[in-house]
Structure formats: structure tokens, C-alpha cells
Amino acid sequence: DQQVKQNSPSLSVQEGRISILNCDYTNSMFDYFLWYKKYPAEGPTFLISISSIKDKNEDGRFTVFLNKSAKHLSLHIVPSQPGDSAVYFCAASGNYGQNFVFGPGTRLSVLP
């Protein structure tokens, strides 16, 4: 049973618009969340994190929102750029540990 779900396998967005990538989790013990970006033939690259004591974290064009009651988080990219085209993974861990469970990923395509 998947503990971390990313129900949209793919997403296409026009350059300059907002990209919203969603992630749902089932384990209420998860308290730390990460987003990674992955280009083909490369390893994942860390983007942004959020702990359960916050509901929002911002870093430049990237903002992550956490709704603990809904067990849902989302990554907003504004404005989207063609270089953002990649696969995005959501990951979660419990007890602020290092044992992260990854979602299946969402492939984002930003169209020029």
C-alpha cells in the first residue's frame, strides 16, 4: 500500500503560469516532507522541505503548502520556466528521521 501518493503522473503548464504539484500521504506519523526534482539520467535534486510545525515554506519561485488535517501537501512553482520540466518527487518521514518514503513522481512539462 502506497504511503505517499502523487495521483497525477504528468502535468503540462504554459511558461510563466503557475504549476501546482500535489502529494497525499496516509501515515499520520509523518512529520517531515521533502520535494525533489529529477532530470533524465541524473539523480534527484533537493528542492524544498517543510516540517509539520509549519503550513508553508517558500524558497524563491517554489512554495510548499502543508495541510496536516487533510494529509496533503502541494508544491507551487511561480512563474514556471521550461527548465522546470522534470519529474518531481514528494517524500515523507516520521519522527524527523532519515527513512524517507517517496511518492511515484509527477512529470512536469513547461511549454514555451
Add this chain to the structure above:
Amino acid sequence: DAGVIQSPRHEVTEMGQEVTLRCKPISGHDYLFWYRQTMMRGLELLIYFNNNVPIDDSGMPEDRFSAKMPNASFSTLKIQPSEPRDSAVYFCASSLRDTDFYEQYFGPGTRLTVT
């Protein structure tokens, strides 16, 4: 910094053969992780080390898999004997227990094909 280095980048082997994947973490990092990525199961944590000591190996699929970290700058993941279902991309990652504790730096991966 050169980042996390993995070798080989590609490995093709026959079923039953021993396979050894290698990883050099970022200098100074005290955590090292081995992941496997497949189409069916996505990205899975296999094992991780802290200061060269295995902390959690609950993700290691079976006894055919073993991992070692003899020193702070080198780790191996061994599969013996290999099977076709082991075909996957294997990633190594490292991190430092500091302000960026949860930011794991991934290597480029080793694509393993077992025929």
C-alpha cells in the same frame, strides 16, 4: 566539490553473477543512503549508514543484497547472486547532520541490467 560519485554508471550482467556497486559520498558527510528505483515500486530506500554504521537495513529486499561502508569515503552494495528482477537504477546519496540535515545529495545512479 565533485558531489556523490557512483560507479559504474551502467552494468549489464547475467543472472547468477555477483554485482558490486560503488559509492563515494561527499567529503565530510556523515550519512550515506542506498536507494533503488524501478517502474513498479518507484524510489525505495534500501539501507542507510551513519558514521559508517548501518542504521536501518529494513529496505534490503533479501539476503542476496548486502552493503558495507568500510570508511567514511566509500560504500558498496553487493548483489549475489543477481536475478533479472534486480534490474533497476541504484542511487547512492549522502547528507550531513547540520542545518541541511534532511537534504540528501544524490549521485547520478547506476543502471543495472540483469539478463
